[in-house]
Every structure is written in C-alpha cells, then in structure tokens.
Amino acid sequence: MATRRSLLARCGQATAVGTLLGVAGCVERSVSGSGGDPDPETETNPETETEEPAATESDDQSSDERPDFGGHLDDANGFDGTVVDRTGQETVTVTVGVGEHTYAFDPPAVHVDNGTTVRWEWTGDGGAHNVVSADDGPLDSGAVVGDSGVQYEFTFSEDGVYNYTCLPHRGVGMLGSVVVGTDYPTTDEPLPAEDDHDTTDEQGHYLDDANGYDGGRPADRRAQGVVTIDAGAGEDGFAFDPVDVVVDVGTTVRWEWTGDGGAHNVVARDGTFDSGSPEAGDTAAFEYTFTDVGSHMYACKPHEALGMKGVITVAPAREASDTATTVTPDGE
Structure with a gap:
C-alpha cells in the first residue's frame, strides 16, 4: 500500500x-x-x-x-471526498452535530500536522453525542453529551489515519476521520457514489416515532456484562425501556416481557437477531450477545407501526491516552 x-x-x-x-x-x-x-x-x-x-x-x-480510510467514510454524512487541509495550524476545530439532520461532523475529514490539537465542539443539536475511535484507537470523549459549548480535545503525536464516530449515531452516518502528518496510507480506489453512502434519509430518524424516546442521551450501560430491557413498557405496553442503549462489545442484552401490551417479539432490522414468534405473558425473555460494533436497530414486529422500536449501540474497546482532554463545558 x-x-x-x-x-x-x-x-x-x-x-x-x-x-x-x-x-x-x-x-x-x-x-x-x-x-x-x-x-x-x-x-x-x-x-x-x-x-x-x-x-x-x-x-x-x-x-x-x-488517504485510505478503510471504507470508514463511505457512509459518512457530509463527506463528498474532500479532506480539508488544516496543516500549519496548532489547534483545529471540528463541529459536532451539524448538517441537515444534525448527525454529522464538520469537517468530516481533516488533514493536520503531527503535534496538532484537534478540538471537537458541540452545537447542542441532534441529541447527545460523543467522539470515540471507530476501532482500537485513542479517541474517547466519554459519556454522550447533548449540551452546546461542550468541548473535547486530543493532541495527535503519530502520523496516520484516525477514524472516529459518535456512538449513538454511528449507524446513521455520524462518522469522521483525522489524517495526521505525511506518513499515512493512501489508495487509488474511487469513493462510492453519493447515493451509495447516504444513509440519513433511510435511518436518520429511526427513533423519531419510537414510544419512550425523547431525543436525549442514550442510557449508558457500558462496563456491564448483562443489560436488561423491558419489552412491553410504557402506558400502553408498546415500548422498550430503555429505548436507546450504549453497551460494550461482548455485552449480553436480555429482553424481559412485562406482560403488558399483548404478544411481543424482538427482531433486528438487519436480521442479525430474532426472538421468533410473538409471545404474551410476563415469563418470556430473549437474550443476544453483541459482538459487532455499531448501531443495531430493532422492533416488535406486531407493534412496530405503533412505535415499539429500539436501538442498541455497541461501543468499540476504549484505549486510555495521556494526550486527550475530557469533555468540559466551554470556558471551564
């Protein structure tokens, strides 16, 4: 290469x-x-x-x-193939929560010098966001935050391509990358056509009509081996609780039926998990262990049209770093 x-x-x-x-x-x-x-x-x-x-x-x-992003930016909102040149600057700002659906970084791809500090600044739009490496890289702003004026900084000390994402919105194209220095991988393969990688219209508002979803930050259930979700929550029994969850790789999620709302099931949108035929009563349960990083959308098929939907976001393994500054309100 x-x-x-x-x-x-x-x-x-x-x-x-x-x-x-x-x-x-x-x-x-x-x-x-x-x-x-x-x-x-x-x-x-x-x-x-x-x-x-x-x-x-x-x-x-x-x-x-x-620059070779390894396909990471193929589905990135706002990315048209341009890598914005910010070399020669000691500090570079990337805005968090921009675009038509506020599920984008601006710029989504940026080139900086080795030793540059990149500062991500939250707009407060699009719900709660964070900045986390897409693989085993060093970026990790911590828990998701929805306030405007929040900042996260990282100083890059090695050349390369650093892919990252917002965990709650990874599956809807909130992806970015920082190209550092001069010694980084390149490719001559063409980028996908814009229509091939724009997922916002299809997935960007999956939870908008989900019962129990208020657009706020997901429930952070990282560092837990087993996470429980109620199936049949809410006033009418047509909701999952919590509806939006962040977990670690290897976490087992267990859906437990409340007995309300009739017969339910749990079916992934992409078919990766399926509890089978709908069941009623308060003794039914279904478990699935998540091993793939990303956002996993699911629903109760009999009541999907009524808003019984949810999302599990699986976070990549985090790596400690002494060149990162944790998320802080602006001015503190």
Whole structure:
C-alpha cells in the first residue's frame, strides 16, 4: 500500500495552502501561458499549449490517490471526498452535530500536522453525542453529551489515519476521520457514489416515532456484562425501556416481557437477531450477545407501526491516552 510519504516523493514540492487532499495528490500547474515573448502564433497554436510533459506526468501519477480510510467514510454524512487541509495550524476545530439532520461532523475529514490539537465542539443539536475511535484507537470523549459549548480535545503525536464516530449515531452516518502528518496510507480506489453512502434519509430518524424516546442521551450501560430491557413498557405496553442503549462489545442484552401490551417479539432490522414468534405473558425473555460494533436497530414486529422500536449501540474497546482532554463545558 502506498503512503503519503512516498506520494510526496513523487510529487516533489507540490504544496499549497488550502489544498484539498483526495481531489489531487499534487498541485496542478497551469499551462495557459509561457510568460515569455508574446508571439501571436504561439498563443493561438493549441498544440504549443498542450506540450507540457511534466504536468501530465505528475497528474498521471497522483491525481487519483487519496488517504485510505478503510471504507470508514463511505457512509459518512457530509463527506463528498474532500479532506480539508488544516496543516500549519496548532489547534483545529471540528463541529459536532451539524448538517441537515444534525448527525454529522464538520469537517468530516481533516488533514493536520503531527503535534496538532484537534478540538471537537458541540452545537447542542441532534441529541447527545460523543467522539470515540471507530476501532482500537485513542479517541474517547466519554459519556454522550447533548449540551452546546461542550468541548473535547486530543493532541495527535503519530502520523496516520484516525477514524472516529459518535456512538449513538454511528449507524446513521455520524462518522469522521483525522489524517495526521505525511506518513499515512493512501489508495487509488474511487469513493462510492453519493447515493451509495447516504444513509440519513433511510435511518436518520429511526427513533423519531419510537414510544419512550425523547431525543436525549442514550442510557449508558457500558462496563456491564448483562443489560436488561423491558419489552412491553410504557402506558400502553408498546415500548422498550430503555429505548436507546450504549453497551460494550461482548455485552449480553436480555429482553424481559412485562406482560403488558399483548404478544411481543424482538427482531433486528438487519436480521442479525430474532426472538421468533410473538409471545404474551410476563415469563418470556430473549437474550443476544453483541459482538459487532455499531448501531443495531430493532422492533416488535406486531407493534412496530405503533412505535415499539429500539436501538442498541455497541461501543468499540476504549484505549486510555495521556494526550486527550475530557469533555468540559466551554470556558471551564
């Protein structure tokens, strides 16, 4: 796999303030004028203008190369393939909770220098958010927070690509990435078409009509081996309680029937788990152990149209870091 360092070696000194990585690996040079003797025949001869082998060779080598996000940003809200260049800045700000459905980071992809501090700032829109590495990386702002003015900082000390997400909204495309330094993986594979990775319209408001959901922060049930959810909660027995939960990888979630609301079942939207035929009574229960990181949407099939839906968000393993500043209100 190519790295940014090898790319720079091929590109020479092609650098510019505000260059958007992922669009072109080198600065495109203009060949519209020679700057010499304004010979009319030379200026009007198209063959003379196009004979610029150096620029053609540079474009052929690098125009399709971009940072390799490993497919992480394929479903990211607001990402159009542009990596915003913030190199040369000691502190860079990323806004949390933006976009049409407020389930996005802005910018979703940013390039910074090694040693730069990235500060995530909450808008207060879109419910409760956090910033957590998508794999086993160092980012972890902690519990989800919904207030505006909240901040989380991390200082990057190693080159590479750092993918991250908002855990409660990972499944609806709230994803981001920070590209650090010059030695990071690159790829020449094209990005998916926009229609292929925009999941907001399909999933972004899954819980909007869910009984018991108020748009606030999910119930944080991390560091618990077994988590219990009531099936048949609420005034009419057509709800799950809690409706929105964050758990660790390997957690077993146990749904216990209350006996209210008639016969229920628990069925994942993507088919990964299914309790079977609806059951009534207060002795029924169903368990499932979650091993895949991400958001898992589910419903009671007989009462889905009535709003009996829920979400389990599985958080990746967290790694302690001495270069992170925990979430704090602005100004403290």
